[in-house]
Amino acid sequence: MYELCANQGFLDGTSDAPHEVFATNRYGWGVRATACLLPQAFVLEYVGEVVGRREFERRFAVVTQARGHYYFMALQRDLIIDAQFFGNNARFINHSCQPNCVAEVWQKNGIQRVAIVAVKAIEPLEEITFNYRWSPSFQEFTCLSASPKCRHAGLGC
Known part of the structure; x- marks a missing residue:
């Protein structure tokens, strides 16, 4: 059963999904896949x-x-992850109102951690995104998605 678990790479410490940081035209830095990623795949x-x-x-x-730029992510209501000086490539994942990933809180050895997980297939060179408003405890950001399905009207879309 463990072999079929989507969080296997996260749990056993194997490498992240194939990806690269790249310069976007609109947001500064972003992260994109360098291989096909399947739905439910652990990304970063x-x-x-x-x-x-x-x-x-x-x-x-x-x-x-x-x-x-800031790189805050709510872990719990009163615990925030700050990736400004100590972080990895996940801090460069941009927001989208139509994301291809979600952020989920997972447990590893009794410690809560944030996993970025694909919600649909992601093609090579496709930007990896998630909705920054996944957590009700951290609401402040400027949305630049320009998506026709933007749910944050008046916040920069």
Whole structure:
């Protein structure tokens, strides 16, 4: 049964799905597949420094005042992953209102971690995306998707 589990690569520490970071025309950096990825495939783990709500708010204020890029992901209501200085390629995954992946909280050795998982087949050179509003505990971002199905009207679409 374990062999059929979609999170096998995540659980046993094997490599991430084949991907590369690339310069996009609109968003800065992005991540795209370099091979076909199947639905339910583990793509990447979103890693970074885990900070509390108070420290997150301090860092968020500093970054937004400087108008810089930020790489925050809610793990729980009061625990936020900050991938600014300690992270991996997952921090470059862009938002889409029509994403091909989702972020899910998984357990590994009793510790909560965030896995990026494909929700549909992803072709080689297709950008990997997920909806940044997957978690109700972190709502602030500017949507640049320009998607006709954008659910964040007035937030940059």
